[in-house]
Amino acid sequence: MIDLQHVTKIYGQGDVRVTALEDVSLHVERGEMVAIMGPSGSGKSTLMNLIGCLDRPTTGKYVLAGRDVSTLNDNQLARVRNREIGFVFQTFNLLPRLNALQNVELPLVYRREPRAARVRKAMAALEMVGLGERMHHHPNQLSGGQQQRVAIARALVGEPSILLADEPTGNLDSRAGEEIMAIFQELNQQGITLVLVTHDERVARHCRRIIRVLDGRLVGDEPVTAPLRAVPVHSDQEAAQA
Amino acid sequence: MSIQEGIRMAWLSLAGNKLRTFLTMLGVIIGVAAVIALVSIGQGATNEVTSQVQSLGANLIVITPSMSAGVRFTVDDAATIAARVPELAQVMPVITAPVTAQYGITSYDTTVQGVTESFPVIRDFPVAFGRFFSAADVQDAANVAVLGQTVSSQLFKGLNPVGRTITINGQPFQVIGLLTTKGGSLGQNQDDLIAIPVTTAERLVRTRYVAAIYAIPKSADLSAVAVGHLENIFQHQYQNDQAVAVLAQDQLLSTVNSVTTTLTLMLAAIAGISLLVGGIGIMNIMLVSVTERTREIGVRKALGARRRDVLQQFLVESVFLAGVGGVIGILLGVGGALLISGLAGWATRVSVGSVLLAFVFSAAVGVGFGLWPAMRAANLNPIEALRYE
Numbered sequence: 001m002i003d004l005q006h007v008t009k010i011y012g013q014g015d016v017r018v019t020a021l022e023d024v025s026l027h028v029e030r031g032e033m034v035a036i037m038g039p040s041g042s043g044k045s046t047l048m049n050l051i052g053c054l055d056r057p058t059t060g061k062y063v064l065a066g067r068d069v070s071t072l073n074d075n076q077l078a079r080v081r082n083r084e085i086g087f088v089f090q091t092f093n094l095l096p097r098l099n100a101l102q103n104v105e106l107p108l109v110y111r112r113e114p115r116a117a118r119v120r121k122a123m124a125a126l127e128m129v130g131l132g133e134r135m136h137h138h139p140n141q142l143s144g145g146q147q148q149r150v151a152i153a154r155a156l157v158g159e160p161s162i163l164l165a166d167e168p169t170g171n172l173d174s175r176a177g178e179e180i181m182a183i184f185q186e187l188n189q190q191g192i193t194l195v196l197v198t199h200d201e202r203v204a205r206h207c208r209r210i211i212r213v214l215d216g217r218l219v220g221d222e223p224v225t226a227p228l229r230a231v232p233v234h235s236d237q238e239a240a241q242a
Numbered sequence: 243m244s245i246q247e248g249i250r251m252a253w254l255s256l257a258g259n260k261l262r263t264f265l266t267m268l269g270v271i272i273g274v275a276a277v278i279a280l281v282s283i284g285q286g287a288t289n290e291v292t293s294q295v296q297s298l299g300a301n302l303i304v305i306t307p308s309m310s311a312g313v314r315f316t317v318d319d320a321a322t323i324a325a326r327v328p329e330l331a332q333v334m335p336v337i338t339a340p341v342t343a344q345y346g347i348t349s350y351d352t353t354v355q356g357v358t359e360s361f362p363v364i365r366d367f368p369v370a371f372g373r374f375f376s377a378a379d380v381q382d383a384a385n386v387a388v389l390g391q392t393v394s395s396q397l398f399k400g401l402n403p404v405g406r407t408i409t410i411n412g413q414p415f416q417v418i419g420l421l422t423t424k425g426g427s428l429g430q431n432q433d434d435l436i437a438i439p440v441t442t443a444e445r446l447v448r449t450r451y452v453a454a455i456y457a458i459p460k461s462a463d464l465s466a467v468a469v470g471h472l473e474n475i476f477q478h479q480y481q482n483d484q485a486v487a488v489l490a491q492d493q494l495l496s497t498v499n500s501v502t503t504t505l506t507l508m509l510a511a512i513a514g515i516s517l518l519v520g521g522i523g524i525m526n527i528m529l530v531s532v533t534e535r536t537r538e539i540g541v542r543k544a545l546g547a548r549r550r551d552v553l554q555q556f557l558v559e560s561v562f563l564a565g566v567g568g569v570i571g572i573l574l575g576v577g578g579a580l581l582i583s584g585l586a587g588w589a590t591r592v593s594v595g596s597v598l599l600a601f602v603f604s605a606a607v608g609v610g611f612g613l614w615p616a617m618r619a620a621n622l623n624p625i626e627a628l629r630y631e
């Protein structure tokens with residue numbers, strides 16, 4: 001699914017040149033759930049941006065779902081992001097002027113899907129994260145945990161093959177974080193490939209594999225023998241159904 | 243993203259900041275309204291002045307001696323000119339003098355014009371009632387008068403003046419006709435006059451000198467030839483091209499037209515500048531908006547928005563601002579032009595052309611001034627946009 005081959009990422013030139021990633025090779029299979037850990041500034045976000053096709057590697061090769069994406073142009077990358085990848089950010093990044101439903105519709109808007117189909121799919125995605133009652137709320141009317149669930153619904157609505165989450169629980173308390181991890185585990189069970197960055201060892205233990213980054217290099221890659229099971233607390237009917 | 247979706251997005255964002263949207267539009271509204279109102283006023287003024295000049299009489303040639311150059315004409319000079327310039331159909335001396343006219347106990351100060359029987363033709367100024375005096379009347383220096391409408395209404399208050407006797411500067415005159423209404427021309431009320439035979443006028447105001455000689459050419463094509471001929475004669479006679487002014491109505495018309503056209507263009511240019519300022523206002527707000535929404539742009543790009551989608555989104559916003567502002571401006575401009583024409587009693591001309599021009603211009607302002615901010619948005623790097631605080 002994800003196949004990074006000797007990837008290097010260098011920011012800037014001359015004196016301000018920063019090597020954010022150096023000779024990183026990483027292979028993630030379809031259906032895996034991977035945590036990336038490492039100290040601040042070690043290059044985790046840079047790695048996520050590359051995997052998410054927001055950026056191109058300086059050198060090296062990136063094959064995503066059997067396709068070399070390291071040489072695609074901006075429009076082609078936008079298309080890959082739209083079809084293959086769902087992003088969840090630490091700061092949620094919902095558009096404040098749009099309500100929950102409109103936020104979730106966005107990836108489908110850029111796919112030129114007709115309105116009726118968009119609304120139907122967006123509603124289904126919101127129900128899936130337990131926000132069926134809050135569709136017409138604006139982000140400022142939602143709690144942090146709820147906003148992050150809207151963001152997950154938005155990442156899911158286009159049925160991407162990979163979900164990328166950069167510190168998705170970083171701005172949430174442990175209970176809301178637990179809810180998010182429960183949703184992720186559920187999604188992973190349904191077959192979605194999941195890569196998330198976290199500082200929290202406990203959050204990482206919910207995944208099935210942990211990769212450690214230090215100073216732009218991969219320094220560890222171990223399976224999690226007994227992943228923690230998140231208890232879905234938000235869940236009234238949804239969890240009962242699942 | 244489809245256009246329809248783009249318009250929806252633009253609407254959401256503009257409606258989310260109504261005051262700012264309105265103030266931004268205001269620049270365009272004022273600009274477009276100013277273009278339409280000022281151009282309409284300019285065109286109205288042009289038409290007004292043109293019709294006034296035309297009302298002097300078609301093809302009229304006015305020959306005015308320059309007193310300061312020591313040149314004066316008498317009635318006989320008119321006959322000389324007629325004899326020497328075969329292109330002229332009719333030549334008429336005009337003596338002008340201020341007089342007091344009286345009927346019964348009503349008296350009125352006006353202007354007498356000593357003219358010949360050619361007056362109705364040369365000035366394109368027929369009688370409405372009664373008759374104009376004849377060549378015989380001129381020959382005999384008869385005490386007959388033809389009144390302008392203003393004089394008639396001042397002295398007779400709606401009574402039929404024909405057949406009655408008035409006095410002019412104390413001398414009795416029989417009123418034999420009433421002129422039609424001509425209206426004002428270049429700030430002068432043309433109906434405020436009494437026409438009497440020029441020979442009678444010589445005696446009445448005790449002068450041999452005429453104020454001007456009026457003439458018309460045999461045909462409109464001969465006007466320029468006649469003017470050239472006349473100028474030649476006077477140049478030869480006085481060795482001074484300032485001695486006698488020869489002015490043809492069509493020349494006057496083109497001079498006046500070029501003046502008013504310049505005026506209209508100047509008004510349009512001033513209004514155009516205000517539209518330009520409105521456009522810069524749009525650009526300014528769009529730049530602020532792009533900066534404010536840098537993170538939003540990053541999110542949209544992460545979700546799969548292409549460069550074109552972002553460009554379109556911002557362009558639709560600025561075109562919407564300019565377009566809606568333009569429509570409101572057109573309504574205000576047309577309303578303003580009508581209001582001014584109502585207040586000033588002036589015929590303003592709201593031409594379809596100026597409305598169309600203003601609208602196209604404002605739409606172009608939207609695209610032109612929106613393009614740069616939109617391109618800045620479209621070219622943002624998604625990662626940097628997402629990191630933007």
Ligand SMILES: Nc1ncnc2c1ncn2[C@@H]1O[C@H](COP(=O)(O)OP(=O)(O)OP(=O)(O)O)[C@@H](O)[C@H]1O
Binds near residue numbers: 011012041043045
């Ligand atoms: N756009 C950029 N321009 C220059 N340097 C950058 C840029 N983005 C990241 N870097 C540098 O690359 C290195 C890795 O940054 P990155 O954001 O990937 O770290 P991180 O592991 O995500 O850290 P954190 O845990 O604090 O989020 C850092 O030294 C950072 O300063």
Ligand SMILES: [Mg+2]
Binds near residue numbers: 044045046166
């Ligand atoms: Mg980071």
